[in-house]
Amino acid sequence: xxxxxxAYFPWAVVNGIESLNxxxxxxxxxxxxxxxxxRSKLSPHFIFNAMNTLTAQIEKxxxxxxxxxxxxxxxxxxxxxxxxxxxIPLKEELAFVEAYLGIERARLGERLRVxxxxxxxxxAAQVPPLSLQVLVENxxxxxxxxxxxxxxxxxxxxxxxxxxxxWVEDPGPGVSALQGTGTALATLRQRLEKPEDxxxxxxxxxxxxxxxxxxx
Amino acid sequence: xxxxxxxEDEPLAREHLVDLLNELxxxxxxxxxxxxxxxxxxxxxxxxxxxxxxxxxxxIKGTELMHMLPEPRPALVFVTxxxxxxxxxxxxxxxxxxxxxxxxxxxxQAIARIHPKDEPLQKEWLRLPVRKKGATRLLRxxxxxxxxxxxxxxxxxxxxGRLPVDGSLSHWEERLSDHGFLRVHRNALVRLDxxxxxxxxxxxxxxxxxxxxxxxxxxxxxxxxxx
Numbered sequence: 001x002x003x004x005x006x007a008y009f010p011w012a013v014v015n016g017i018e019s020l021n022x023x024x025x026x027x028x029x030x031x032x033x034x035x036x037x038x039r040s041k042l043s044p045h046f047i048f049n050a051m052n053t054l055t056a057q058i059e060k061x062x063x064x065x066x067x068x069x070x071x072x073x074x075x076x077x078x079x080x081x082x083x084x085x086x087x088i089p090l091k092e093e094l095a096f097v098e099a100y101l102g103i104e105r106a107r108l109g110e111r112l113r114v115x116x117x118x119x120x121x122x123x124a125a126q127v128p129p130l131s132l133q134v135l136v137e138n139x140x141x142x143x144x145x146x147x148x149x150x151x152x153x154x155x156x157x158x159x160x161x162x163x164x165x166x167w168v169e170d171p172g173p174g175v176s177a178l179q180g181t182g183t184a185l186a187t188l189r190q191r192l193e194k195p196e197d198x199x200x201x202x203x204x205x206x207x208x209x210x211x212x213x214x215x216x
Numbered sequence: 217x218x219x220x221x222x223x224e225d226e227p228l229a230r231e232h233l234v235d236l237l238n239e240l241x242x243x244x245x246x247x248x249x250x251x252x253x254x255x256x257x258x259x260x261x262x263x264x265x266x267x268x269x270x271x272x273x274x275x276i277k278g279t280e281l282m283h284m285l286p287e288p289r290p291a292l293v294f295v296t297x298x299x300x301x302x303x304x305x306x307x308x309x310x311x312x313x314x315x316x317x318x319x320x321x322x323x324x325q326a327i328a329r330i331h332p333k334d335e336p337l338q339k340e341w342l343r344l345p346v347r348k349k350g351a352t353r354l355l356r357x358x359x360x361x362x363x364x365x366x367x368x369x370x371x372x373x374x375x376x377g378r379l380p381v382d383g384s385l386s387h388w389e390e391r392l393s394d395h396g397f398l399r400v401h402r403n404a405l406v407r408l409d410x411x412x413x414x415x416x417x418x419x420x421x422x423x424x425x426x427x428x429x430x431x432x433x434x435x436x437x438x439x440x441x442x443x
Contacts, residue, residue, distance in 0.1 A: 056229060
């Protein structure tokens with residue numbers, strides 16, 4: 001259901017008259033996406049909250065509204081077109097994450113702070129689509145959003161022993177993140193070569209979740 | 217005038233909702249808060265007619281806050297992205313449910329379900345209505361020495377006798393506190409300058425009769441009377 005709505009949205013807006021055909025096409029595409037993690041990736045909560053942000057911005061700050069629309073379009077495009085591929089370049093995954101964070105930053109305001117520390121040399125590395133996204137969304141939802149004063153999400157990466165290691169840190173308790181996102185993390189773990197490629201722990205007081213992806 | 221408190225953690229969403237509300241006639245957003253904790257403080261300070269409440273918030277969630285509202289409870293309108301909590305919200309006494317993205321129509325529909333509490337009255341115009349055949353007799357607060365609840369009805373003690381007054385005792389307690397009335401017992405308000413005597417048995421003697429003071433109110437009565 002979530003995917004139908006999100007997939008239908010941009011087509012319907014752009015192509016009002018042909019929306020029925022577009023809808024059928026997108027529905028076909030939508031059902032083609034088997035990966036449960038991908039299908040649930042943009043949750044109804046996220047989509048409707050984003051649209052609420054957009055509605056508010058249209059009157060107050062049209063330029064910000066344009067930015068939010070662009071971010072949404074980028075997310076929808078990625079979910080519709082790229083998620084069938086087994087892997088994508090890290091650069092694309094980061095762009096997706098940036099679009100997602102752009103929307104969440106507009107929504108949560110100063111409570112959400114983000115640091116991305118990924119060496120440029122690693123941008124060509126391959127990662128499963130939406131894999132980093134899963135971790136970032138958890139960090140925002142369970143690590144930052146529940147805190148009155150908000151907090152910082154840190155994204156980092158390094159290459160070691162032929163594998164790319166990606167991680168996301170947040171100031172949350174970690175425990176709640178595990179409870180809330182069992183499904184998403186379990187799905188990510190399934191996609192990894194070995195279960196222990198997914199790692200969780202505390203680093204400098206921040207809750208950290210990361211994974212290793214061997215490069216061909 | 218419907219007085220409203222808005223509780224929503226997202227700055228943009230909060231501002232937008234306040235703007236949409238303020239466009240409507242006959243209402244006024246008296247406070248807005250960014251989390252449940254500050255929201256409860258605003259409700260306690262403002263005593264609004266209605267609260268527009270987000271559900272997913274840091275700290276106290278909207279569905280938790282609804283069980284922490286003071287009496288008299290303001291009307292509750294939930295604002296949320298996804299109606300998974302609808303049943304819980306209505307069970308908790310919500311009058312309406314606004315889905316994000318919120319619209320002007322949605323806000324207007326929510327407002328239509330809210331009825332303002334009585335207008336705060338100009339102090340000098342306050343009257344206690346006594347229904348008589350074909351007319352309503354209006355008593356000035358100064359004409360009443362005490363107001364006593366009797367099986368849900370209120371009876372005003374006046375020099376002319378004891379007259380039935382519309383409205384509950386707590387309704388009148390709020391309004392008459394500005395007129396020198398004090399609750400002296402679970403079932404009685406007294407106009408303090410009508411008190412002539414305090415007996416050793418914790419009774420108040422008025423020109424119109426005697427009233428018991430409950431033990432837990434005795435201290436306040438003595439303090440207020442300077443005893």
